[in-house]
Amino acid sequence: MSGVKARIAAELVAGRGRSLRYTDVDDETLLRQHSPLMSPLVWDLAHVGNYEEQWVLRRAGGLAALRPDIDAMYDAFAHPRAERPALPLLPPAEARRYIAGVRDRTLDVLDHMDLSDPHPLRADGYVFGLVLQHEQQHAETMLATLQLSRLPGLVRDGALPSGRARGHDQVLVPAGPCEIGTSASAWAYDNERPAHQVDLPAFWIDRFPVTNEAYEEFVEHGGYDDPRWWTVDGWRWRCARRVAAPLFWIKDGGRWWRLRFGRHEPVPPREPVQHVSWYEADAYARWAGRRLPTEAEWEKACAFDPRTGQALRYPWGDGDPGPRQANLGHRASRPAPAGAFPAGASPCGAEQMIGDVWEWTASWFAPYPGFTGFPYREYSEVFFGRTHRVLRGGSWATHPAAVRATFRNWDLPVRRQIFAGFRCARDVTRDEL
Known part of the structure; x- marks a missing residue:
């Protein structure tokens, strides 16, 4: 793996580690909506994986969809935050397995992608920057949710x-x-x-x-x-x-x-x-x-x-x-x-x-x-x-x-x-x- 690809991989791993740290809490805390302004934490967790699947695996990598059945559920525009607790969200353990499987395939796509390809999603690894920044933005959103939870000892x-x-x-x-x-x-x-x-x-x-x-x-x-x-x-x-x-x-x-x-x-x-x-x-x-x-x-x-x-x-x-x-x-x-x-x-x-x-x-x-x-x-x-x-x-x-x-x-x-x-x-x- 080239130096650029190794740096992208390291950033992706670090970003995922941050998401998992902020969701390393009991299931009740993950599933509860702590404020109508925010999603349940478990929604954010699976959403970053679904976003990554759609953009890296399907659109940039040309792979078959893993979970097309959950696309609408994790579409931020299809369901306002106030509605998300009522959705049949992936349970915490399943959400973690899903995003781990997506990430394994993402690293394979990165390993095989030509970053000099002029395609706008592939050039300079743009699609990886897209999902990396997206996940880090959701990590900050998770912190805002944890603050709104008013629960001590989580951060x-x-x-x-x-x-x-x-x-x-x-x-x-x-x-x-x-x-x-x-x-x-x-x-x-x-x-x-x-x-x-x-x-x-x-x-x-x-x-x-x-x-x-x-x-x-x-x-x-x-x-x-x-x-x-x-x-x-x-x-x-x-x-x-x-x-x-x-x-x-x-x-x-x-x-x-x-x-x-x-x-x-x-x-x-x-x-x-x-x-x-x-x-x-x-x-x-x-x-x-x-x-x-x-x-x-x-x-x-x-x-x-x-x-x-x-x-x-x-x-x-x-x-x-x-x-x-x-x-x-x-x-x-x-x-x-x-x-x-x-x-x-x-x-x-x-x-x-x-x-x-x-x-x-x-x-x-x-x-x-x-x-x-x-x-x-x-x-x-x-x-x-x-x-x-x-x-x-x-x-x-x-x-x-x-x-x-x-x-x-x-x-x-x-x-x-x-x-x-x-x-x-x-x-x-x-x-x-």
């Missing part, structure tokens, strides 16, 4: 570097053109393509994501009770749901606590705030006299190098993420304190743009100029429009294989179960020019 924690005591300062991103998106990244999704030029005025952006202590000021100063800071839809949502703080925050004895994977603990002041909706992020930004960055601004601040005029793959360069640069891949089950990764700073000086928390942007999810849907409409195209907001950068739960400066995530503006936070931006004033 490991770990050590993180300490942060640096810094104010909530902003860095300047100079005016001018930059490249957004990619046409060169072999495993990039269709919504990241093609690369295109945008010309942005100068703007300021937060050096770090907004922290818990900064967000607590908004809470304590009545930010949730003042409609001035909210959009019309946001205020309607806040009132209907009686939202008064980030999800999983609880006030007791005059102090804010949070529930994190079944453990109650004081809210750590220097960590980036997470589990906030787009509506909450937007309201905070207005209260602070700022705004959310557009996704083009976010990407320029993350990856544009003004010295070369080129876009980088990551803030620090084109090298893969390492432990000194970003909090990714569940090294701990929480964000790192602000300032923990100075080696991961972008050319403009912004830090922690990759990892820790997904960051809400001001932008609706829309196609780039010249967009072409591939390999199926339901990955990106059906979500375009004024319904989903874009998130960028990945979280502590995101695997390095499933994030880069150009990667675009999206969700409804009400969603709070995801590991999402934000940073603010503002226009440059005339006096600052």
Whole structure:
């Protein structure tokens, strides 16, 4: 097996190991729907195998279907999450056998595939990148489900570097053109393509994501009770749901606590705030006299190098993420304190743009100029429009294989179960020019 194929195989094995760790719980926990927002964990487990069977074995490998009878049951568009517990899902043991059998055949297909084949699914191993990223995304979804379960002892924690005591300062991103998106990244999704030029005025952006202590000021100063800071839809949502703080925050004895994977603990002041909706992020930004960055601004601040005029793959360069640069891949089950990764700073000086928390942007999810849907409409195209907001950068739960400066995530503006936070931006004033 070539070096490229060996690396793909290793990533596939590691991704499967992660899925199995997050589902190494009792059957009742696997089968129960812990929230109507999420699938039972056993659905996710079999779904990643069925997705892999359809794309690697059947479409790229040309093999006969193993379980065509379960395709509809594990089609995410055929059955909304709220309906999935009522389906005749594969029991946990059968689901594990099924995905193991699919994986054995996938590795055989990889071994025999010509990665120089111009077929778009086979070229550069695109289909393996597709299923690898898909499984890692579902692993993050499993973590969100385990958090919603409120059950202790199911998710490991770990050590993180300490942060640096810094104010909530902003860095300047100079005016001018930059490249957004990619046409060169072999495993990039269709919504990241093609690369295109945008010309942005100068703007300021937060050096770090907004922290818990900064967000607590908004809470304590009545930010949730003042409609001035909210959009019309946001205020309607806040009132209907009686939202008064980030999800999983609880006030007791005059102090804010949070529930994190079944453990109650004081809210750590220097960590980036997470589990906030787009509506909450937007309201905070207005209260602070700022705004959310557009996704083009976010990407320029993350990856544009003004010295070369080129876009980088990551803030620090084109090298893969390492432990000194970003909090990714569940090294701990929480964000790192602000300032923990100075080696991961972008050319403009912004830090922690990759990892820790997904960051809400001001932008609706829309196609780039010249967009072409591939390999199926339901990955990106059906979500375009004024319904989903874009998130960028990945979280502590995101695997390095499933994030880069150009990667675009999206969700409804009400969603709070995801590991999402934000940073603010503002226009440059005339006096600052």
